[in-house]
Amino acid sequence: MPEAALRVLDFGSVRPLRSQTLWHAVARGVSAGAPPTISFVRPTDPYVCLGYHRRIDEVDLDLCARRGLPVYRRMVGGGPVYLDNDQLFFQVCLPLASLPARRDKALRLLLEPAVEAFRAVGVDASLDRSGEIVVGDAKVCGHGAAQIDEAVAFVGNLIEHFDHEAASDVVQSPSPEARDLLARLIRRYVRATPCDADAFREAATDAYASAFGLEPSVGSLTSAEEEAVAELDGKFEDPRWRDGLDRAAQTTDHSxxxxxxxxxxxxxxxxxxxxxxxxxxxxxxxxxxxxxxxxxxxxxxxxxxxxxxxxxxxxxxxxxxxxxxxxxxxxxxxxxxxxxx
Amino acid sequence: MTGDTYRIVRGYRLALDRAYDRETHMWVSVQDGDRVRIGLDPLGVETTGSIAQLAVLRSPSSLRRGEQFGSLEAEKFVGPLLAPLSGVVVACNDAAIADPGLLHRDRFGEGWLAEMDARDLAAERQELVEGAEEIVAWFESKVDEYRLRGVLAE
The missing domain is CATH 3.30.390 (Enolase-like; domain 1)
Incomplete structure (x- = not known):
């Protein structure tokens, strides 16, 4: 019996907004019956992206405006992050039913193929006890996940070069000393792993296909997904979505x-x-x-x-x-x- | 609450004075008339993991049973909170939003999630598990099923 397909989508380099909305649309598509999918994308320009639950005031919006950095909110978790063209982002979208109900187990299943991909391209990565992909004690892959309708989207990145300074600058800090400390910690605990990005892409595709018993097959967006991209473009540029005004969430504790x-x-x-x-x-x-x-x-x-x-x-x-x-x-x-x- | 309110079932402390939704792992406690308080049951909490973030959508419109009213985040994994009844969310628990650890420490008390004005409580209540013996039997079978599937630790 032929194996089911893992659709492979390589979006190449796209503008920052699309580097988010394309794969969110894929998650919706997978929820609606499109095949499990792995996708890859790079933003043409730097920007800042905020996790679903996080407060907009965690980002230094004035600095982002001065530097011309767009700020978007994603549907997956985690904090504010700085993204640029030196990072290759991958996304794995699977039907919800194909993953364990327990989230820590689901997350581990989604992280392990990424570790395999890093190792396949010569990066001595491992998954530590806290669920970070690390080399030594430095994180080498940012990740997050979300249930989007009836699909799960898992995202991660290959960091070929990391602008530690920019990554700390975009986070709102209460004092210059706090910003300096954050910059030092990011330099110490987040590491780039330069490697052959094409080889990483192939290794990640193979690792996820093997982990979920699927056969890789290059594909394209469905028409419904293309429509979803346009709708999500509008949603992600809506200040109400970006600023999280559609929900009651954690308020700022200034102390x-x-x-x-x-x-x-x-x-x-x-x-x-x-x-x-x-x-x-x-x-x-x-x-x-x-x-x-x-x-x-x-x-x-x-x-x-x-x-x-x-x-x-x-x-x-x-x-x-x-x-x-x-x-x-x-x-x-x-x-x-x-x-x- | 009396000592009979809670029972240890398959190792989990379970409140018997309320109803449970089999699918969403939400508990439902009728407050007054059609006003209900809702929260996450022990299996819902355990399968979610260490909850770091919680949000309740500001939606003035009426929800149908099974629609999303909020979200939880554990280990950077965001998942929806689904309404166990149809109706309108009229309040959220600001204390739990500020400190989601309440869902772990006091899931049947201070760790409630939201209050709803149920639209069709009498009819939809039939879909929930209610009554001490029914709750215990359902919960035991659910824990056994989850353990068999490896969802829960032995």
Missing amino acids: VWRVKVRAGVWAVEAELAGSRLLAAVVDGRLEAVSVDDAELNGSAAAVERAIAGWPLGEAEARLVAFGPPGQRLAEALARVGRRLE
């Missing part, structure tokens, strides 16, 4: 800023009654700590030394020894802890 760099790695800043704490949280422990409180009277460095390297809960306890400013910083840290749960 805590946190940005996830990769699973288990955060840049955080918290302010409470004049006390400010800026740090990296790596696997639950504080690093690169900087504190500020007018009442510390020159003991900020001692406070920073006292809590660097400690898990958040223990660091809170150690802060209390520094009197009222320490207690304020402990409360600020407690707020950080609650937001990272």
Whole structure:
């Protein structure tokens, strides 16, 4: 019996808006009965894309406007990301029923072929316990997923060159120091893996076809999908969609800023009654700590030394020894802890 | 609630004072007249994973049973929340939206999702599982089925 087809679509380089709406239309098509599909696309120009649930104020819109960077919201999860022509994006759209009901299992099934593709082109990638595709401890592939109607769309990227500076600049930061910290963490924990992109495309196609028992077959959009692209173009350019005004979602907590760099790695800043704490949280422990409180009277460095390297809960306890400013910083840290749960 | 309100079924703490939708894993608790409160049952929470984001659509129009009223995100995977009854969403739980961990910590209490004015409660209620023995029997069979299919850990 012939195997069912994995439709292969290579959209090439397209304008930023289309680099999103094309594959969202494919997801709708697969939901309506089009074959399982793997697609590839590059944006001709840089832009910023926000995950479905995230607040628009997580993006530095003024900076994006100054640099001429469009901002779009996708239907899959994750945070604000910077995309450009040095990244090859792939999308796998499958009928919902072909995946396990349990999301962590579904996600693992969708991630493993991508790891295989990286390895096939000589990148020593692996899937770590937190579900990131990594080389060492650096993330090499951003990913996200969503159920779109009766299909699941999984997206990832091959990063041939990464503009770490731009990636940190587009994220709204409460202070220049916070932005610097974020930039350092992105440089440390997100890595490009230059390789033969054509070979990666072939390897990814083969890996997903094999994983789902499908036969790759180059195809094209259906007419319904082409109509969906046009409709989605309008939706994605509608400020109501972009800004997330169609839903009640998390509101801004101005006392805590946190940005996830990769699973288990955060840049955080918290302010409470004049006390400010800026740090990296790596696997639950504080690093690169900087504190500020007018009442510390020159003991900020001692406070920073006292809590660097400690898990958040223990660091809170150690802060209390520094009197009222320490207690304020402990409360600020407690707020950080609650937001990272 | 009395001690009889909850029962441990196949290792899951289950509230028996409400109804359940077999397909969407939503619980439904009638509040007053046609006003119902809805939330996610233990299997819905477990299969979703560690919930990081929650949103409820601002839609003044009436939903049909099975239509999307909101969404959840776990591990960067976004999925829909489907209405267990037809009607209008009249309130959402801001506390759960701010802290989706409530769905894990107190799924039958503070972790509710939304309130609806049901359009045809009497008729659609027949589609839900209700009554202690019926709920337990349904839930046991669902857990067994999920374990057999590898959806849940043994």
